[in-house]
Amino acid sequence: GAVVSQHPSRVICKSGTSVKIECRSLDFQATTMFWYRQFPKQSLMLMATSNEGSKATYEQGVEKDKFLINHASLTLSTLTVTSAHPEDSSFYICSARQGQGTEAFFGQGTRLTVV
Amino acid sequence: QKEVEQNSGPLSVPEGAIASLNCTYSDRGSQSFFWYRQYSGKSPELIMSIYSNGDKEDGRFTAQLNKASQYVSLLIRDSQPSDSATYLCAVNVDGSARQLTFGSGTQLTVLP
Numbered sequence: 001g002a003v004v005s006q007h008p009s010r011v012i013c014k015s016g017t018s019v020k021i022e023c024r025s026l027d028f029q030a031t032t033m034f035w036y037r038q039f040p041k042q043s044l045m046l047m048a049t050s051n052e053g054s055k056a057t058y059e060q061g062v063e064k065d066k067f068l069i070n071h072a073s074l075t076l077s078t079l080t081v082t083s084a085h086p087e088d089s090s091f092y093i094c095s096a097r098q099g100q101g102t103e104a105f106f107g108q109g110t111r112l113t114v115v
Numbered sequence: 116q117k118e119v120e121q122n123s124g125p126l127s128v129p130e131g132a133i134a135s136l137n138c139t140y141s142d143r144g145s146q147s148f149f150w151y152r153q154y155s156g157k158s159p160e161l162i163m164s165i166y167s168n169g170d171k172e173d174g175r176f177t178a179q180l181n182k183a184s185q186y187v188s189l190l191i192r193d194s195q196p197s198d199s200a201t202y203l204c205a206v207n208v209d210g211s212a213r214q215l216t217f218g219s220g221t222q223l224t225v226l227p
Binding site for chain 2: 108
C-alpha cells in the first residue's frame with residue numbers, strides 16, 4: 001500500500017506552547033488529507049479534512065484557531081496545536097487519499113503529551 | 116442510528132478458529148468498503164477493500180459485501196494471537212472525496 005509518514009511519533013510539550021505535526025504522502029499525491037484524534041480505548045474522531053490549496057473543513061466542536069491545519073502541497077499537510085493544554089494530550093493521526101473512492105492510508109500517529 | 120455500526124466486542128476466539136466480524140451501514144448509496152486493523156497504541160492499517168457484492172479473499176482474510184442487506188463482514192481463518200487487535204470497518208458514500216465513515220471498532224482477542 002501507499003506510504004504516509006507522520007512526524008514526530010511522540011512529543012512532550014509544556015502547557016501553553018505550540019506543537020506542529022507533519023503528515024507526508026511519500027509515494028502518491030494526496031488530494032485530501034484527514035486529521036483524527038483518538039483517546040485511549042475510543043474510536044477515531046475526525047477533526048478536519050484538508051484539501052491542497054484550500055482551507056481545511058473542521059468538524060463540529062473542533063476549534064479551528066486552536067488546531068491550525070495547512071495543506072500547502074499535494075504531499076504535505078501540517079497540524080499545529082496552539083497554546084496546548086493537558087486536555088489536548090491525545091493520539092493524533094493523519095490519513096491521506098489519492099482520489100475519490102479510494103482507500104485512505106494512515107500515518108504512524110503522534111502521541112502528544114502536554115505537561 | 117449510527118452511519119456505520121459494529122459490535123464493540125470484545126470478541127474472543129481460540130487460536131486456529133475462524134473470527135467473524137460484522138458491520139452494517141445506513142446509507143444505501145455507499146460505494147466503497149474497507150477493513151482496517153489497529154493494534155493498541157498504533158495507527159490503523161488497511162487490510163481489505165471491497166467494492167462489489169460477494170466475497171473477496173486475500174490470504175487468511177475474506178471480506179464479504181451484501182449491498183442489499185447493507186452489511187459487510189470480515190472473516191479471519193486460522194486465527195493467530197497476532198491477529199488480536201481492534202478491527203475498524205470504514206465506508207465511503209458515493210465514491211466521493213469525503214472522509215471515510217468509521218465504525219467504533221470490534222476488539223478481537225485470539226487465545227493461544
